[in-house]
Amino acid sequence: MKVSVIALVCNVRDYLPQCVESILTQSFQNFELLLVDDNSTDDSEQLCDQYAQTDPRERVLHLTEHRGVSVARNTGVKNARGDLISFIDSDDFVSEEYLAQMVATLTAYQADVVFTEYNELDQQAGIFYFNVVSAAKGEVYELTAQEAAAMPDERLPFRHGCYVHPWGKLAKRELYLQHPFIPDLYFEDGPNSLRIFLATHKVVGLLRDDYTYRIKCPHAITQGTKILKGNMDLLQAFRFRALDMLAAGVDPTSFRAELLHNLQTDAGKLEVANQTDCEEYRELQWLLKLMTQAQVPGQ
Template identity: 35%
Template sequence: MPRFSVVVPVFKVQGYLRECLDSVLGQSFTDLEVIAVDDRSPDHSGAILDEYAARDPRVRVLHLAENGGLGRARNTGVDHARGDYLLFLDSDDSFLPGALAAIDRQLDACGSPDVLVFDHQRSYWDGRAEASCFGDQLAGVGTQTFTAAEHPELLTLFHVAWNKAYRRAFYLREGLRFEPGLYEDAPLSNEALVCAGSIGCLPRVCVDYRQRHQGAITRSPGRAHFDIFPQYASLFAFLERRPELARHRPLLFERAVAHLVFCIRRKERVRPADRRAFFREAARLYREHVPDGFTPPPRRARDYRLLALDAYPLFAAREAVRRTAGRARSAARA
């Protein structure tokens, strides 16, 4: 049984795939398996995977008969995993040298927690690399472990699947699964953290998160971004089924609403023509799932109040003022 099962979903990434696989297989830590899931990719990604599997027995390739999306591909990979811990790596990203050895050491130092959260960097097409804003928060806990109830600020960390190592026995016991559609990371990441009996942290940067100039779905505006609503609805449904987790609901609700507002404001996500409809869906989700007695954080209170009232014209007017002020500040700095 390997220490790590690294699940790599693959779709239309032939230009990045070799770098991704090399970053895993070239690690100094070698007790691992790579489960690469070809999500019916129309390019040469499947052939590249077969090439790697032919020369390295640690690579197992699963070719899906039809494209099912990132969540389904990850679920399929998990179903075939054998490792003590699960890690997810998107096929246009990569592990930094020494990452898996560092994760292994911290898992031992933390006493084999259910979840270990580690740091990442963003790399850009112009060669820049930018550290995340979570390093100090991750460094503050050392080798201690906590639950989300003891340290709820853990729920404010980046809600993605690939910045965590999950003890596979815990993952399967809790029945964690990715939902179909975009934004599939958010529900599962939060569900894992609130269910975990022990969470460890590693401040080391382990993953290079590639900011693709073109081709990334999160940078392509369109109706696919409406998938965020059923994703968060699934998170709240999960909490309804687990009343013992009710204490986490206000913070998870606040984080979900902050994510929705962020998406509304990003032109690469929600098109201007879709903003009213997106806001209306966000307002509906707000009203349906707001916890009793919920108090918005002061700096977001106005946005949340407008959502609660489904007051898109007021929100749009406020956004116009905000953008004008932003342009004025930029001009003054130029």
């Protein structure tokens, strides 16, 4: 089966070479690399074109205006030529065995989706976090759609981010065609990952750390008026997930601790920004009050 690796590109000129090089040196060779340029303004778009001219496995799609990650991912999926989709953020990178391990696991277990662990690189602090114990590396966990949708599961040695992020996964292209990312929504990854899981018959977790996630520095979404949209989108994303879980008969309490953490964190950001006299802050406080009354575990 052919894999379409989709990398979204938006002003990542300093990191793009490492990402692209890590993909082009994969031991698994039956893939294409689709670079989706979301109207970059830092010469990333020119760098994409240069790559495409030097390697026939690469193609570039330029969006004529900045549309955001959901539209960019959906555009990549629609134009992909592979049977399988793997998203890799253009400021991250992978080991040379990343695709080979993912494809072999998905094939051996006849799964629709395989997700994996990841390492973290905090370049600003000069710290690299290894998140898989060597003795357990390579272990595989088979999950039904319902089990995957009910994550996180404390019995499994995976962090919650493995289930939510679109990167660190390999899935059948038809799943993303049937369940596209929601446009114009921050935190769009949670609702999409949940729908992808619910549409499968089997999900496999592979305990490897061939993907390295680069910890991003704080940016504009945490400042000024954008924080307000971010808060409301966070709540909207949780509501999408909760409604899908209820409709599918999956107990949504599995992510209540995550919701509590996000509510407290975002309320704190608004307090620091002195933006408490607004609808967003009142909504956060109302939900925190309800969760306090319900004595949510982990509070």
